[in-house]
Amino acid sequence: MVRVAVYGASGYTGLELLRLLARHPEAEVTALVSRQEDRPSIAEVHPSLRGVLDGLCLESLSPDEVAERADFAFACLPHAASAETCAALLGRGLKVVDLSADYRLTDRAVYEQWYGVTHPDPERIGKTPYGLPELYRDxxxxxxxxxxxxxxxxxxxxPLAPLLKAGLIAPAGIVVDSATGVSGGGRTPKPVFHFPEANESYMAYGVGTHRHMPEIDQVLGDACGADLEVVxxxxxxxxxxxxxxxxxxxxVGDASSEALTAAxxxxxxxxxxxxxxDASPSTKHVAHTNRVQIFAKRVRGKAVVVCAIDNLIKGASGAAVQNFNLMQGYAETTALD
Amino acid sequence: MVRVAVYGASGYTGLELLRLLARHPEAEVTALVSRQEDRPSIAEVHPSLRGVLDGLCLESLSPDEVAERADFAFACLPHAASAETCAALLGRGLKVVDLSADYRLTDRAVYEQWYGVTHPDPERIGKTPYGLPELYRDxxxxxxxxxxxxxxxxxxxxPLAPLLKAGLIAPAGIVVDSATGVSGGGRTPKPVFHFPEANESYMAYGVGTHRHMPEIDQVLGDACGADLEVVxxxxxxxxxxxxxxxxxxxxVGDASSEALTAAxxxxxxxxxxxxxxDASPSTKHVAHTNRVQIFAKRVRGKAVVVCAIDNLIKGASGAAVQNFNLMQGYAETTALD
Amino acid sequence: MVRVAVYGASGYTGLELLRLLARHPEAEVTALVSRQEDRPSIAEVHPSLRGVLDGLCLESLSPDEVAERADFAFACLPHAASAETCAALLGRGLKVVDLSADYRLTDRAVYEQWYGVTHPDPERIGKTPYGLPELYRDxxxxxxxxxxxxxxxxxxxxPLAPLLKAGLIAPAGIVVDSATGVSGGGRTPKPVFHFPEANESYMAYGVGTHRHMPEIDQVLGDACGADLEVVxxxxxxxxxxxxxxxxxxxxVGDASSEALTAAxxxxxxxxxxxxxxDASPSTKHVAHTNRVQIFAKRVRGKAVVVCAIDNLIKGASGAAVQNFNLMQGYAETTALD
Amino acid sequence: MVRVAVYGASGYTGLELLRLLARHPEAEVTALVSRQEDRPSIAEVHPSLRGVLDGLCLESLSPDEVAERADFAFACLPHAASAETCAALLGRGLKVVDLSADYRLTDRAVYEQWYGVTHPDPERIGKTPYGLPELYRDxxxxxxxxxxxxxxxxxxxxPLAPLLKAGLIAPAGIVVDSATGVSGGGRTPKPVFHFPEANESYMAYGVGTHRHMPEIDQVLGDACGADLEVVxxxxxxxxxxxxxxxxxxxxVGDASSEALTAAxxxxxxxxxxxxxxDASPSTKHVAHTNRVQIFAKRVRGKAVVVCAIDNLIKGASGAAVQNFNLMQGYAETTALD
Structure with a gap:
């Protein structure tokens, strides 16, 4: 049994993480760290945890206090704040999964350009594994x-990395057109996420400016050994x-639907x-799971590849638990099936 | 005042058309044509018309009967059935807006390949104006x-035709990635449109096989004078x-966000x-209206152009009324603002 | 043509009101009054008005300035602020429809108890007609x-007033169980209206404390000439x-489904x-209209009466235009059908 | 490890049941019984089970065949068909949880009146425990x-049984006003559940005719020892x-909010x-769980009690697993937390 601390438990990734950890036979959540001074119970913050995790409170704890209570930490914090916390915990012997963007980009200059801050832990950026087990398990x-x-x-x-690796698609000119559910925007109320604005509405946003663009570039570039820029x-x-x-x-060449699918x-x-x-998936087919469904087809002059995940599970907290399992040597699917 | 017949009033485009015509000062709906023999009132078929159009019934009428009652017809019928009806009505002196796909494609062979039927009115295909007033008003x-x-x-x-005409984008390699509301699938219950399947779900469908693909090819090709194939x-x-x-x-060349927008x-x-x-639109910003909002931006190596419409109004019944207004010589915006 | 000012146009009732007034042949909107000093255009505030009402700006205007520009005003303001504004405009000769709660309750003490403020215009409270034309048209x-x-x-x-008037139901023990769409909560983002909280969620709120409770009591009491308290x-x-x-x-007695419906x-x-x-209505059947659908049935020992309206139209801005039409002597349905 | 058969796995309760059983350490699903002759894999029927339960197929099996493969069965079948199947399986030594209505009502005449069929297993009706562990665990x-x-x-x-037992509310005149998500209507597409009809819509249905009404009467009547009829x-x-x-x-008497809550x-x-x-719950607070949240308040002359469950889990498949756990002697919460 490993003692686990969670930073930033009041958001949606925090909630999903707590749900998964509550089911994990090897994890015991021993600290929920927050800046809130009034120690609200987690069930007040997340009414869906009433009766599930009633005993836990959000506490304002120092890294030393956390180190006394926990062996492993999940950081669901804003960028920059996250790296600062991670550094403090790693220095005290904890293992950490960082759910922020702080250690994803390997090039500090690219990070600082897209996130607009000085990186608080420059030594570890570029040396931290990217937590996609399907590509970087070892x-x-x-x-x-x-x-x-x-x-x-x-x-x-x-969906794209294996096709790039197999040389079936070209690195240049890739377009990624994505749709997300609103929980992807976090738990802070804002006009664009106000129900009567977001409901019955479909919109593009962050056109050409989303911070996930250089992250996709980097990992796909790593997959095929070539620099690339996705749109x-x-x-x-x-x-x-x-x-x-x-x-x-x-x-590349005649790559057919069959060849794409086989790869x-x-x-x-x-x-x-x-x-x-074999048929285009829906987000609903993977909702509330850590699963991924991928579909590929050649359409006229393009390879079209469709991928569905749950943004909060495989896109955040499920992946975090999958990484936790690997880091701790547990079966990789523990608490995720 | 022109007397108007509507074929296929029991679907969603029929409903929107009736709502618009009910407000139109120059139109009087005098016939709702259907195969249903039991003459249901339109308010039974569309409970939202209770108190609005209570008096009208769906009737099984021959073209001769319709010709006695109406001067103008809107055909909201399945393909092939629609052209047959249109031909019969045109032969009896009515003017017609056909909301089906039957006269959109100008090449009979392309039509018959994509729709899998022999065209019932081959003389008129290729000679019928495409009802997008912004391109073919005259x-x-x-x-x-x-x-x-x-x-x-x-x-x-x-969004694309003016940029092709202006030579700012290349005809080859265009990708159109679209999302529609579920009313686009019609009013017949099917598993994919069953609420618990469609709700909380986002999916691609008809990848590479949708019949609107050759229609886009044709009209964009016409705009730029070159054959093209969109994905x-x-x-x-x-x-x-x-x-x-x-x-x-x-x-093409350095076409910037500003150049795209200006064109x-x-x-x-x-x-x-x-x-x-100036900012990416939402479908909600044009819902329940005949309006179109377009946004353009250069992102890395691509021109990204976003367009929002209401699928039932500008995408169907509003456009039909706009065409009706033009064909009849009324102000183009009548009943649409 | 009457010149119209709208206070509080940035909310949802303001938006619906502007949409209705834009279609009204006798009304010209000449002033949008707001505290915002930067004079945003209404199309910035409501992107769905782009191309529809581009020219109008929100302006911070004094009652004198408004009186110069307008003959009639709609006040979509918070309670207390609203009565203050109404009093100022009435003193300058304008007619006013107040969409706030300030003049609905006839008993100043009840108002001050439920709204927790001193009434700013005590002379008019109790002397202002309640704008439900179906009951108080004259x-x-x-x-x-x-x-x-x-x-x-x-x-x-x-749904209830005619049954009380007809003596078919008893004034005591009435239960009103209502569900509203989220626009009823206004346009200010709050956690409870955040999309990922409100979506896929159905909840009771304000149990026993909602300010509309005494308003229902009062008008139903007036209908039957007896004090009553609804739950x-x-x-x-x-x-x-x-x-x-x-x-x-x-x-009361044997009141059957038929008797209830007939009344x-x-x-x-x-x-x-x-x-x-004749069948239970849906909110969808009246959405985006000023219409009301009512269904009644005797079930065991209770009369069950169901009523559907659009909260923003018949529940707010449509009723306001209906009242405007009556006050001005226009046809009551102008701009509402 | 107990071998489990599921009848009717193609619906929503079947899907939820399979998800729960897949996680149950003591259950192995060995048969999915259906009338479909083409042996579709369960992952074709439920794309969300792709990768989860790929190996299982729907099979048309006789009771003898099921008895060879399974020790326990869950019947998610239409009424009447269900009792027939249950009787056959019980006669072959299996234990059964019946998710249909066939054994809920204890009075055969009431069953036959409300369900319009002759009961296929009259011996067991009235002798079968009602599977609500909170009331009938033993x-x-x-x-x-x-x-x-x-x-x-x-x-x-x-929410009501404890208050009736405690004598805090009267058996006469109880009103139950409920809202359900659309999955409650099953998986067969019908007009009322077609997305564009059900979305943005709230409606009453089955007013005074829903078959769950006598079921509520019976169990609440049993709780307080008095005949009663709810609306x-x-x-x-x-x-x-x-x-x-x-x-x-x-x-009854002065029963306060506090007294109701305490009971x-x-x-x-x-x-x-x-x-x-302590605050009115939302369906979202219990979604995807077997949990129940209850809130009580005295409002004027009424006790108002609000209860939220997930209709497919605590309202169907979760309760079935809870009963399975009790019948088999496992910890009651197995696979449910």
């Missing part, structure tokens, strides 16, 4: 710090959760959470 | 038959109505229903 | 100030708009917006 | 057949899942799945 296994991937990048990298357009769909990414790439099948043959399907 | 004005555009094509053609992927979003199309094209502004400066906007 | 016709009803009260009073429970449903109230009352039919025989229906 | 423990409760009855009985109105809300029942009863707290102090809460 590096994750031995790590004490893992950078949990962004939700959109997960949905774009998993990524996120959309907000009127639903709670789920991401569907429809990716368009220039096929994906081969890449994911042994993966516990990825299924290559 | 031809519509003098016509007795107009082919009302498909919903997706409207949302793809309006079109429709998606189903969990909302009643609206289409948002996010289009990706290769810019669109110029093309639509005098259009009553089209607005070029 | 008083509204001659008035210079009308108190526009609350959304829930409209949906509870219309009112509002619920939040995951939809944009609409109210459905399911009302339970003790029938409602008789009461509303000449009403342009009220339809008594 | 009887369930020893049973080989359990009648799983209706979804609405669960949401009405749990029950179900509503359809635009969401996938969840039931919220708002119940109105006449308090509920006492009744459910040791229950693993029931929480009495």
């Amino acid at each position: 590096a994750i296994r031995g790590a004490s710090l893992v950078a949990n991937p962004g939700c959109y990048p997960t949905s774009a990298i998993l 990524f357009t996120p959309h907000l769909a009127p639903m709670d959760r789920g991401i569907l990414s429809t990716c368009y790439a220039d096929p 994906l099948r081969e890449a994911y043959a042994d993966e516990p959470f990825v299924t290559v399907v | 031809a519509i004005r003098g016509a007795s038959l107009v082919a009302n555009p498909g919903c997706y094509p409207t949302s793809a053609i309006l 079109f992927t429709p998606h189903l979003a969990p909302m009643d109505r609206g289409i948002l199309s996010t289009c990706y094209a290769d810019p 669109l502004r110029e093309a639509y400066a005098d259009e009553p229903f089209v607005t070029v906007v | 008083a509204i016709r001659g008035a210079s100030l009308v108190a526009n009803p609350g959304c829930y009260p409209t949906s509870a009073i219309l 009112f429970t509002p619920h939040l449903a995951p939809m944009d708009r609409g109210i459905l109230s399911t009302c339970y009352a003790d029938p 409602l039919r008789e009461a509303y025989a000449d009403e342009p917006f009220v339809t008594v229906v | 009887a369930i423990r020893g049973a080989s057949l359990v009648a799983n409760p209706g979804c609405y009855p669960t949401s009405a009985i749990l 029950f109105t179900p509503h359809l809300a635009p969401m996938d899942r969840g039931i919220l029942s708002t119940c109105y009863a006449d308090p 509920l707290r006492e009744a459910y102090a040791d229950e693993p799945f029931v929480t009495v809460v």
